[in-house]
Amino acid sequence: MDIQRINPCPRWSDATVYNGIAHFVEVAEGDTSTDIVGQAQQIFEQAEASLASVGSDKSRILSVTIYVTDFANFAGFNAAWEAWLPAGCAPSRACVKAELARPELLVEIAFVAAAGQ
Numbered sequence: 001m002d003i004q005r006i007n008p009c010p011r012w013s014d015a016t017v018y019n020g021i022a023h024f025v026e027v028a029e030g031d032t033s034t035d036i037v038g039q040a041q042q043i044f045e046q047a048e049a050s051l052a053s054v055g056s057d058k059s060r061i062l063s064v065t066i067y068v069t070d071f072a073n074f075a076g077f078n079a080a081w082e083a084w085l086p087a088g089c090a091p092s093r094a095c096v097k098a099e100l101a102r103p104e105l106l107v108e109i110a111f112v113a114a115a116g117q
Contacts (some may be wrong), residue, residue: 003016003018004018006053006054012025014050014053015050015053015054017054017115020115021062021112021113021114021115022050022051022054022111022112022113022114022115023110023111024050024111025108025109025111026043026046026047026050026108026109026111027039027043027100027102027105027107027108027109028042028105028106028107029042029046030042032102032104032105033104035073035076035106036068036076036080036106037076037077037079039105039106039107040080040084040107041080041084043107043109044058044080044084047109047111050111051111051113054113054115054116055115055116056113056116058085058086058089059086059089061085061089061091061112061113062091062092062112062114063091063092063111063112064091064092064093064094064109064110064111065093065094065095065096065109066093066094066095066096066107066108067095067096067097067098067107067108067110068095068096068097068107069097069098069099069100069106070097070106071097073106077107091112
């Protein structure tokens with residue numbers, strides 16, 4: 001099977017699809033002066049676009065790794081996460097406290113999803 005790389009550049013691709021599984025990472029790309037809920041909502045909008053680009057949607061997310069800079073913000077993130085996901089479609093997930101590449105970022109999410117056929 002061929003590997004499909006969507007919008008590749010020298011450092012990353014927007015998404016990579018292999019054997020019907022899509023991998024992509026999102027960080028807030030808009031107003032990063034907002035709190036973790038605002039950044040999470042930006043990520044969710046971007047994720048929906050990435051999912052659509054591979055013929056998928058948020059009900060087909062298989063797993064995520066969530067990187068947060070401060071667990072004090074975790075309750076707000078979880079509330080936004082639960083409001084975004086369709087009922088009965090929560091993927092497996094891991095949450096890690098991490099220093100992110102840009103200091104204004106509060107959350108980064110790595111997604112794995114079933115891609116469309």
